[in-house]
Amino acid sequence: MYSSSSKLRIFSGSSNPLLAGKIAEHLGMPLGKIKLSRFKSGEVYVHYEETIRNCDVFIVQSLSHPINDYFVELLVMIDAAKRASARTINVVLPYYGYARQERKAAPREPISAKMVADVLTTVGANRIVTIDLHAPAIQGFFNIPVDHLTALDLISDYLKSKDIRNPVVVSPDAGRASTAEKLANQLDCAFAIMIKKRPAHNESVITHVIGDVQGCTPIIIEDMIDTGTTIVNVVEGLKERGAEDVYVCATHPLFSGPALQRLDHKNIKEVVVTDSILLPEDRSTRFKVITVAPMLAEATRIIMEGGSISTLFKNAGV
Numbered sequence: 586m587y588s589s590s591s592k593l594r595i596f597s598g599s600s601n602p603l604l605a606g607k608i609a610e611h612l613g614m615p616l617g618k619i620k621l622s623r624f625k626s627g628e629v630y631v632h633y634e635e636t637i638r639n640c641d642v643f644i645v646q647s648l649s650h651p652i653n654d655y656f657v658e659l660l661v662m663i664d665a666a667k668r669a670s671a672r673t674i675n676v677v678l679p680y681y682g683y684a685r686q687e688r689k690a691a692p693r694e695p696i697s698a699k700m701v702a703d704v705l706t707t708v709g710a711n712r713i714v715t716i717d718l719h720a721p722a723i724q725g726f727f728n729i730p731v732d733h734l735t736a737l738d739l740i741s742d743y744l745k746s747k748d749i750r751n752p753v754v755v756s757p758d759a760g761r762a763s764t765a766e767k768l769a770n771q772l773d774c775a776f777a778i779m780i781k782k783r784p785a786h787n788e789s790v791i792t793h794v795i796g797d798v799q800g801c802t803p804i805i806i807e808d809m810i811d812t813g814t815t816i817v818n819v820v821e822g823l824k825e826r827g828a829e830d831v832y833v834c835a836t837h838p839l840f841s842g843p844a845l846q847r848l849d850h851k852n853i854k855e856v857v858v859t860d861s862i863l864l865p866e867d868r869s870t871r872f873k874v875i876t877v878a879p880m881l882a883e884a885t886r887i888i889m890e891g892g893s894i895s896t897l898f899k900n901a902g903v
Contacts, residue, residue, distance in 0.1 A: 591614070592639065592640045592641050592672065593612070593614070593640070593641050593643070593885070593889055594617045594635075594637055594640045594641070594642050594643065594671075595608060595609045595612070595614065595616055595617055595643045595645065595885070596616065596617040596619045596633070596642065596643070596644050596645070596662065597616055597619070597644075597645050597646070598621070598644060598645065598646030598655060598658050598659055598662060599621055599646075599654075599655065599658060600646050600647045600648070600649055600655045600862075600863065601645065601646070601647045601649075601679065601860070601861075601862065601863045602616075603860070603863060604645060604647075604679065604860050604861070604863070604876070604877070604878055604881075605645035607860075607876060607878030607882075608645060608677075608878045608881050608882045608885065609882075610878075611878055611879050611882035611883075612882050612885060612886065617633070617635060617637075617642075618633070618634035618635050619631065619632065619633050619634060619662075620632040620634055621658065621662075629657055629658045629661045630661075631658070631661045631662050631665045632665070633665060633666065633669055636669075637666060637669050637670070637671045638669065638670040638671070639670065639671075639672045640671055640672055641671075641672055641673045641675065641889060642666045642671040642672075642673065642674050642675065643675045643676075643677055643714075643885055644659065644662050644663065644666070644674065644675070644676050644677065645677045645679070645881075646658070646659045646662070646676070646677070646678065647678065647679045647680040647682075647861055647862050647863075648678060648680055648681060648682025648683070648701075649680055649682065649839065649862040649863070650839070650841065652682040652683070655682075656682065656701070659676065659705075660704065660705075660708050663676065663705070663708045663709045663710055664708055664709060666709070667708075667709035673711045673712065674709055674710050674711050674712075675710075675711060675712040675713075675714060675885075675888065676705060676710045676712070676713050676714070677714045677715075677881060677885075678713060678714065678715040679715065679716050679837075679859075679861035679862070679877060679881070680715075680716070680809075680837045680839075680861045680862050681698070681701070681715045681718055681719075681723065682701065683697040683698050683700070683701050684698050684718055684719035684720060684723060685698075685719050686698055687699070687719065687720040687722065687723055687726075688720075698720070698723050698726060699723075699726045702723070702726035702727045703726075705727075706727060706728060706729055710729060711729055711730075712729055712730045712731075712732070712888070713727060713729065713730070713731045713732070714731075714732045714734065714881065714884055714885075714888070715731065715732070715733060715734065716733075716734045716735065716736055716836055716837075716859070716861055716877060716880075716881075717734070717735050717736055717737075717808045717836040717837065718733060718808075719808050719809065721733065732884055732888070732894050734877075734880060734881070734884060734894070734897065734898075735836075735898060736836045736859050736861075736875070736877055736880070737764065737767060737768060737771070737898075738771075738898055738899050739859065739875050739877065739880070740768070740806070740834050740836075740857060740859075740875065741768055741771040741772060743857060743873070743875055744772060744804060744832065744834070744857070745772065747832075749802050749804070749832065750802055750829075751800065751801045751802055751829075752772055752774045752801065752802050752803075752804055753769075753774060753775045753776060753777055753796065753797075753798055753801040753802070753803055753804070753828075754766075754768045754769040754772065754774060754775070754776040754777070754803075754804045754806060755776065755777045755778070755779060755796075755798065755803045755804065755805045755806070755819070755823065755831075756776065756777070756778045756779065756806065757779050757805055757807055757815060757816070757819050758778075758779060758780070759778060759780065761806060761807060761808070762776075762778050764806055764808070765777075765778070765806050768804070768806050768834075771899070772804070775796065775797070775801075776796065777794055777795060777796025777797070777798050777803075778794070778795040778796060779793075779794055779795075779819055779822065780793040780794070780795065794822070794823075794826055798823055798826050798827065798828040799826060799827035799828065800827060800828075800829070801828055801829065802828070802829045802830070802831070802832070802854075803823050803828050803829070803831045803832070804831070804832045804834060805819055805820070805831060805832070805833045805834065806834050806835070807833075807834070807835040807836075808835065808836055808837060809835055809836065809837035809838075809839055810833070810835045810837070810838055810839060810840065810844065810848070810856075810858070811839045811840075811841050811844065812841050812842055812843075812844050812847070813840070813843075813844035813845075813847040813848045814847065816833055816848065817847055817848070817850060820833070820850060820852050820853055821852070824852050830852050830853065830854045831852060831853050831854065832853075832854050832855050832857060833848065833853055833855070833856045833857065834856075834857040834858070835856075835857075835858050836858070836859050836861060837858070837859070837861050837862055838856075838858040838859075838861075838862050838864055838872075838874075839862060840862075840864070845865070845868055845869070845872075848871070848872075849869045849871055853871060854871075855871055855872075855873050856871055856872045856873065857873045857875065858872065858873070858874055858875070859874065859875050859876065859877045860874050860875070860876050860877060860878070861877055880897060883897055884897065
């Protein structure tokens with residue numbers, strides 16, 4: 586699609602080179618050549634091995650584990666691109682790390698999501714492209730354009746292809762109710778909400794279910810899955826209330842610790858996620874990965890050529 590004379594350049598950080606390669610492939614161009622390495626001290630070294638002067642540079646980097654390493658690497662990549670006279674520096678963050686710290690829930694806590702936004706902007710980013718932020722209000726933390734994409738259409742299209750019997754979309758908490766309602770509307774089915782309390786980080790206890798799930802096939806929708814503990818609690822809570830085996834859906838598969846093993850659960854039919862975060866190849870067949878590369882490639886094309894990002898989605902209000 587793009588000739589060698591094009592001013593578009595796509596480079597990958599270390600976090601998800603497979604996704605970056607797919608994006609470039611969909612645009613009909615090679616990935617840019619870049620050297621990424623570490624000094625003995627652990628400091629990051631970056632060298633763009635082709636000219637990017639007056640080019641529109643797109644850097645693909647998910648802030649997944651080890652997030653602090655990938656974050657600093659991204660900052661050094663941005664700085665190197667700025668000093669190499671790139672025309673624009675567009676940061677493609679399929680997963681925006683630190684997004685769960687978007688407000689102060691207690692005194693003397695940080696708002697780390699705002700800190701990440703400030704640092705990215707200060708170091709030289711001109712635009713952010715991201716998918717399914719944990720809190721959409723994070724867009725307002727930036728004073729540069731933010732293209733906030735969603736994988737909801739990709740997930741709903743996949744679920745429609747499964748011809749699920751008597752489905753009900755389940756929000757694991759009140760905060761995801763809006764997303765659950767959107768997915769339920771797309772699937773033309775009912776939705777339910779789980780009410781839970783959190784005694785500690787990555788721990789939860791289900792207290793109530795709003796909606797009827799007995800005899801239904803639940804579809805749990807989340808923006809991310811971290812340790813999997815909450816999801817397993819929700820699955821077991823649904824089974825106790827007479828539900829069938831469950832589909833678990835999320836955009837971002839963080840899968841910290843033993844999450845892959847934990848989610849390989851007898852009452853989970855499938856775990857449907859995207860490739861916003863690179864997953865190990867030796868995962869169970871229970872895990873279905875949908876690629877976001879075509880969506881990110883089309884967003885890149887729209888940014889370069891002009892147009893509306895909302896045309897990518899069934900709901901033009903996204």
